[in-house]
Amino acid sequence: MDSFLLQVFSGLANGSIYAALGLALVMIYQSTHHINFAQGEMATFATFIAWTLIERGVPYWLAFFITVAIAFVGGLVVQRVFIRPVERAPVLNNVIVFVGLLVIFNAMSGWVFGQTVKAFKSPFPTTSVFLPQYISGHQLGSLGVTLAVLLVVFLFFKYTPIGLAIRAAAQNPDSASLVGIRVSWMLALGWGLASAIGAVAGMMIAPVIFLDPNLMGGILLYGFAAALLGGIDNPWGAVIGGFIVGVLENILGAYVIGTELKLSVALVLIVGKLTLMPHGLFGRKVVTRV
């Protein structure tokens, strides 16, 4: 029983990270109808910044918040510089830019910080007398951090005027500009937020799987699976999808298919979901009146 609970809890802990990354993907998808393939690599780069700060002796939580801030500004700048020129261009142009960003960020991570695998420290104690056997301090801590992030994001979108404006701009950009919203800046803010959320996900997963330039490669796949499972246009669906993917992956890995095939769970989910249930668990069917 304990080992089963162990799998479930570590699944939830990983799932919370997939949920965060899935949410970042959905946020950009909602406003632009594009999937940002570079989301994971941007998060990796941010995680390297956090690692550098910590190595230089900056206290963990200070480094954490500095990294989130840098990631936010970075996301904003990337949108202004690289995405804005192709805002009105066909989908394929956007995809090419995203793939370009993926390669650039991946190469920059290796170039600036080195290709060697680095240990990333967790701010949480590994074991504690207060904790049951089946959950580690880092798992509980990262679960807490990502849930806190999700809560902050929820409150931001639900209760602040800027959050409302971002939602309005995503839904109906023409009307949004007619009530005085600077739509293009709202897209940039969305990118900043997505990038910041990605950075948190990166910093939470790095202590588990070690830090190297390909840190988020697999994680991004799980994030895709999470976002698609929940319905790519539904933020809360993506979050729930993340937890489902995390738990499913762990349990199947432990009892059915073995750990080597874990990543294929994400791929199977993506393909299965797209063929059997195109709108996801919580997605909206778009019906157009003609």
Add this chain to the structure above:
Amino acid sequence: MKLLEVQDLQAWYGTTQALFGLNFSLEKGGITTILGANGAGKTTTLRAICQTVKTQGSVVLLGQSVGGFATDKIVRMGVAHVPDGRGTFTGLTVLENLRLGAYTRRDKDAVAQDIERMFARFPRLKERYNQQAGTLSGGEQQMLAISRALMLRPTLLLLDEPSFGLAPLIVQEIFEIMRNINQVDQVSMLLVEQNATLALELADYAYLLETGKVVLSGTAQEIRSDASVRRTYLGY
């Protein structure tokens, strides 16, 4: 000073020209209507004022030339636009739609009061304040669109076919409310309508558009009694 003065206004969609040198002006406090058949350029005229299409020529709002301004800046100058198709944020609640209307305002208390005033004017919106706007009926959505525009406390309200797709009784109700808004709140209006009879009842001045040009203008009274307008647009 005129509220709005438009001279030699041209507009394009891509390479297709839709307006060919429009001249007209609006008086403060009045209701002006732009009439014309489908494709005459009525909607484009409103879009050109808000700079959501590519334009050339002069648009002077309250003495300031707004050519090339970003749309949000024109909104900040007090121009509210109820666009073609109402522009409702269908996935957001009624209350959120109203809040968005006041997005550029910083006087929080007054905004809260204005929301209450809108609810008093349209009790049906109050009943549905927490409902997704897309689930409202056509008439309710039009009321919401007008309320959202009024939340800006506009000096100029641009209305694009408020009667579109609505039952005659609802249209009557909405036009009554617009008259009331004009008189009580002192909001100037530029109304684009296919329903010329209704528009001429409400407006005090009218322009007639044909293929992107003003072909006739005058007081609503004059236009109503013009023989060709009667034949073509009023049907008697």
